[in-house]
Amino acid sequence: MRAIAPRLTMPRPLEPVGRASRIGLGIAFFVVFVAVWAAATLGGFVSRTFLADPITMVMDGWTLLTRFGFAADIAVTVWRVVGGFILASLVAVPLGILMGAYKPVEAFLEPFVSFARYLPASAFVPLLILWAGIGETQKLLVIFIGSVFQIILMVAVAVGQTRRDLVEAAYTLGCGDRSVVRRVLIPANAPDIAEILRLVLGWAWTYVIVAELIGSSSGIGHMIIDSQALLATGQMIFGIIVIGLIGLISDFLFKAANRALFPWRLA
Amino acid sequence: MSKLLIDGVARVFPGVHGGAPTRALEPTTLAVEANDFIAILGPSGCGKSTLLRIVAGLDRPTSGRVLLDAREVRGPGADRGMVFQSYTLFPWLSVAQNIAFGLRERRLPPAEQDRIVADYVERVGLRGFERHWPKQLSGGMQQRTAIARALANDPQIMLLDEPFGALDTQTRALMQELLLGIWERERKTVLFVTHDIEEAIFIASRVVVMTARPGRIKADIAIDLPHPRHYTLKTTPEFSALKARLTEEIRAEAVLAAEAH
Numbered sequence: 001m002r003a004i005a006p007r008l009t010m011p012r013p014l015e016p017v018g019r020a021s022r023i024g025l026g027i028a029f030f031v032v033f034v035a036v037w038a039a040a041t042l043g044g045f046v047s048r049t050f051l052a053d054p055i056t057m058v059m060d061g062w063t064l065l066t067r068f069g070f071a072a073d074i075a076v077t078v079w080r081v082v083g084g085f086i087l088a089s090l091v092a093v094p095l096g097i098l099m100g101a102y103k104p105v106e107a108f109l110e111p112f113v114s115f116a117r118y119l120p121a122s123a124f125v126p127l128l129i130l131w132a133g134i135g136e137t138q139k140l141l142v143i144f145i146g147s148v149f150q151i152i153l154m155v156a157v158a159v160g161q162t163r164r165d166l167v168e169a170a171y172t173l174g175c176g177d178r179s180v181v182r183r184v185l186i187p188a189n190a191p192d193i194a195e196i197l198r199l200v201l202g203w204a205w206t207y208v209i210v211a212e213l214i215g216s217s218s219g220i221g222h223m224i225i226d227s228q229a230l231l232a233t234g235q236m237i238f239g240i241i242v243i244g245l246i247g248l249i250s251d252f253l254f255k256a257a258n259r260a261l262f263p264w265r266l267a
Numbered sequence: 268m269s270k271l272l273i274d275g276v277a278r279v280f281p282g283v284h285g286g287a288p289t290r291a292l293e294p295t296t297l298a299v300e301a302n303d304f305i306a307i308l309g310p311s312g313c314g315k316s317t318l319l320r321i322v323a324g325l326d327r328p329t330s331g332r333v334l335l336d337a338r339e340v341r342g343p344g345a346d347r348g349m350v351f352q353s354y355t356l357f358p359w360l361s362v363a364q365n366i367a368f369g370l371r372e373r374r375l376p377p378a379e380q381d382r383i384v385a386d387y388v389e390r391v392g393l394r395g396f397e398r399h400w401p402k403q404l405s406g407g408m409q410q411r412t413a414i415a416r417a418l419a420n421d422p423q424i425m426l427l428d429e430p431f432g433a434l435d436t437q438t439r440a441l442m443q444e445l446l447l448g449i450w451e452r453e454r455k456t457v458l459f460v461t462h463d464i465e466e467a468i469f470i471a472s473r474v475v476v477m478t479a480r481p482g483r484i485k486a487d488i489a490i491d492l493p494h495p496r497h498y499t500l501k502t503t504p505e506f507s508a509l510k511a512r513l514t515e516e517i518r519a520e521a522v523l524a525a526e527a528h
Binding site for chain 1: 322373416
């Protein structure tokens with residue numbers, strides 16, 4: 001029976017799924033999600049005051065984009081996330097590699113970084129407003145604080161777990177200590193580091209919105225808090241969905257870049 | 268003067284969790300002449316890999332010293348090429364880039380690197396695979412690349428740590444012939460660690476038998492079989508006689524090792 005009607009049977013555990021089915025199934029859940037949402041709202045099961053229906057949401061979004069210059073808010077938010085994240089990466093990736101490669105550096109920094117990692121970036125917002133005002137510096141700092149310690153620690157762990165036999169092989173081929181870092185530790189872990197950056201970028205989105213909810217006059221978070229005062233749930237949901245879409249796009253770009261940069265991983 | 272002198276080298280590993288220290292290697296002395304192909308034969312856990320790692324400079328002796336061309340070994344270096352049992356090709360480099368790894372470290376001109384790489388690709392029979400990633404190669408091909416990578420660096424001595432241990436019997440036999448063929452042409456000095464008696468007799472000009480832990484040298488037997496050697500050698504009476512003798516030497520050690528574990 002299994003051979004005659006393979007589409008009707010349950011897949012075996014760990015059995016791969018084809019490309020077309022993968023895309024189809026991925027889209028299907030979005031359809032289900034919107035359908036349930038539409039049924040709940042348009043069917044009158046949920047009060048419109050608290051949850052807008054999908055059609056209102058799209059129309060509110062359109063108004064936001066055409067009449068209230070929401071595109072500029074989106075651009076400002078993207079700029080803040082990317083800016084803060086790049087600053088954090090520039091500091092954290094080299095530090096993480098140094099920590100992973102040199103154990104005294106790790107012994108020196110690891111306890112502090114582990115402690116700092118648990119300091120909630122959002123709790124810094126009021127303090128940072130005191131220090132840096134409500135300008136761009138404050139927004140970038142929130143994202144920086146939220147990302148930098150995470151990246152340092154994760155990169156250090158990845159580099160520290162480099163296969164010892166590869167390092168030993170490099171030494172027997174004439175590498176010195178600096179060469180081993182440059183020619184083995186960094187290229188061996190580059191894909192993992194890219195994956196860490198992709199993950200932490202996702203978290204950076206949370207921090208930017210929190211930073212924009214408090215003390216801001218622009219950005220997606222600012223729009224959402226403004227809409228709350230007007231009970232414009234359609235706009236709020238549109239803002240949240242925009243963040244999700246941007247996340248999806250950046251994820252896609254990261255994955256495409258990884259495929260192009262590290263073809264040996266997929267071989 | 269010997270090419271390589273292992274002079275009273277011993278290795279004791281400190282005890283784990285306050286346990287007794289492990290004597291992996293008793294003071295061992297071995298002189299290796301230029302162009303020697305020495306197989307170090309012993310049961311697993313006899314310290315033969317430890318000895319090789321000390322020669323490579325990847326591990327330090329607790330006492331004794333290693334002299335290469337009368338200079339004491341203090342750390343790993345390009346003058347001692349090593350092939351490991353595990354697959355240690357750099358996965359982010361192609362076959363050609365892996366073979367060129369040591370050449371690039373020495374900053375040879377690119378044209379010179381390409382010439383040497385092409386030469387060794389040919390010698391280990393990997394033409395057409397230069398641009399493959401290690402992942403795309405079989406185990407035998409990966410070890411051939413690893414041998415080419417070590418040889419391309421033109422080391423004073425080659426150290427091979429059970430390089431064919433993870434391969435199937437047929438591939439293994441082919442790899443032995445390939446390595447032997449390269450040695451017959453180039454006459455590099457080789458230290459080859461193995462636990463396979465046939466492999467040791469077939470490829471080496473001298474077989475050093477080590478005892479079960481703590482390891483020390485028990486016998487040092489010259490293999491006077493003529494070169495070039497052909498795989499049919501393995502069925503000759505001379506080969507069988509050597510095999511019987513070495514089997515006797517090593518069996519006692521294997522029994523001891525099994526009892527100790």
